[in-house]
Amino acid sequence: MTAGHTGHVAGPYLERRRADWAELAASAPMTLDSATLLRLRGLSDPTSLTDVREVYLPLTGLLSRYVRYTGELHAATNGFLQLSSARTPFVIGVAGSVAVGKSTTARLLRELLAAWPEHPRVELVTTDGFLFPNAELERRGLMHRKGFPESYDRRALLRFVMDVKSGAEAVSAPVYSHLVYDIVPDARVQVQRPDILIVEGLNVLQPARVRADGTTGLAVSDFFDFSVYVDADPSDVRRWYVSRFLSLRDTAFRDPRSYFSRFADLTPDEAVARAESLWDTINGPNLATNILPTRGRATTILRKGPDHRVEWVRIRKV
Numbered sequence: 001m002t003a004g005h006t007g008h009v010a011g012p013y014l015e016r017r018r019a020d021w022a023e024l025a026a027s028a029p030m031t032l033d034s035a036t037l038l039r040l041r042g043l044s045d046p047t048s049l050t051d052v053r054e055v056y057l058p059l060t061g062l063l064s065r066y067v068r069y070t071g072e073l074h075a076a077t078n079g080f081l082q083l084s085s086a087r088t089p090f091v092i093g094v095a096g097s098v099a100v101g102k103s104t105t106a107r108l109l110r111e112l113l114a115a116w117p118e119h120p121r122v123e124l125v126t127t128d129g130f131l132f133p134n135a136e137l138e139r140r141g142l143m144h145r146k147g148f149p150e151s152y153d154r155r156a157l158l159r160f161v162m163d164v165k166s167g168a169e170a171v172s173a174p175v176y177s178h179l180v181y182d183i184v185p186d187a188r189v190q191v192q193r194p195d196i197l198i199v200e201g202l203n204v205l206q207p208a209r210v211r212a213d214g215t216t217g218l219a220v221s222d223f224f225d226f227s228v229y230v231d232a233d234p235s236d237v238r239r240w241y242v243s244r245f246l247s248l249r250d251t252a253f254r255d256p257r258s259y260f261s262r263f264a265d266l267t268p269d270e271a272v273a274r275a276e277s278l279w280d281t282i283n284g285p286n287l288a289t290n291i292l293p294t295r296g297r298a299t300t301i302l303r304k305g306p307d308h309r310v311e312w313v314r315i316r317k318v
């Protein structure tokens with residue numbers, strides 16, 4: 001790639017094949033070691049240090065520009081308005097399907113951003129904390145729609161992000177346990193004016209809902225300064241979901257507290273059939289109907305191939 005290269009044009013996006021993208025941070029210092037990567041990686045996620053270097057370091061290089069220029073915009077706006085208001089946290093949304101690797105992406109970003117020379121305080125919140133508790137999902141007939149937009153307390157999630165972006169001193173979010181498959185009673189995660197907040201979840205790029213009277217309100221994505229959509233072919237994500245389910249069967253499902261402990265003794269064939277059915281009735285339809293249609297709202301799309309490897313990156317034109 002030569003300087004001044006216009007990049008492959010994809011509508012409102014610029015596209016970089018992985019090799020060209022990797023070059024953008026070829027000389028950037030590597031701030032993550034293999035032990036940290038192992039700790040951050042989701043179950044069955046093969047993201048390697050080479051992936052961190054070639055995909056995530058260039059992404060943080062781009063992000064550092066966004067953060068810096070947003071700070072300059074804040075200062076310029078303050079100057080014009082003759083104010084001395086403090087800057088609010090820079091909010092990054094990370095979206096994508098169940099089992100696509102959003103958590104690994106979000107945790108890598110947190111680690112890499114926190115390692116910048118200015119050592120910003122970076123917090124990460126996942127939207128599963130805003131799912132309605134199982135008892136409420138049962139009441140609403142939504143137990144088989146966990147992860148669909150209507151299974152979340154969207155008003156509370158919007159309030160949380162708005163409060164952060166309003167500059168509130170301390171904001172808290174509820175906590176979800178994958179193990180128990182429910183909201184953890186009385187647990188909260190505190191967010192105290194970080195420099196950067198990452199909000200990760202299936203539906204963070206959803207547009208605002210249309211009200212009964214035909215008007216629309218606000219959506220959490222209205223408060224994002226940057227967003228990443230982790231993308232892959234749905235048939236690949238289905239395969240990753242099934243293989244992760246098999247790994248969970250040998251690990252988390254063995255824990256007696258696990259909601260899925262009843263699946264720990266399934267034969268491998270039965271476990272595959274169960275995972276495929278969960279995918280085909282819940283997560284696949286949610287991806288097709290609600291999540292994938294939000295992809296074009298992201299600032300950046302990371303597109304993975306069948307082996308989880310990011311093959312190309314699209315960046316919204318500025």
Ligand SMILES: Nc1ncnc2c1ncn2[C@@H]1O[C@H](COP(=O)(O)OP(=O)(O)O)[C@@H](O)[C@H]1O
Nearest residue numbers: 042043097098099100101102103104178179252
């Ligand atoms: N039933 C489960 N029991 C324990 N951990 C789980 C279970 N399902 C998912 N997880 C873990 O929860 C995290 C989030 O998973 P998910 O929402 O599918 O998003 P993604 O795979 O895109 O990060 C992952 O780290 C995954 O390993």
Ligand SMILES: CC(C)(COP(=O)(O)O)[C@@H](O)C(=O)NCCC(=O)O
Nearest residue numbers: 098126127128146147201202278282
């Ligand atoms: C908890 C989730 C809805 C994801 O929540 P997110 O943090 O992305 O909002 C999802 O991982 C999940 O558990 N879905 C339910 C269907 C299933 O068990 O596969």
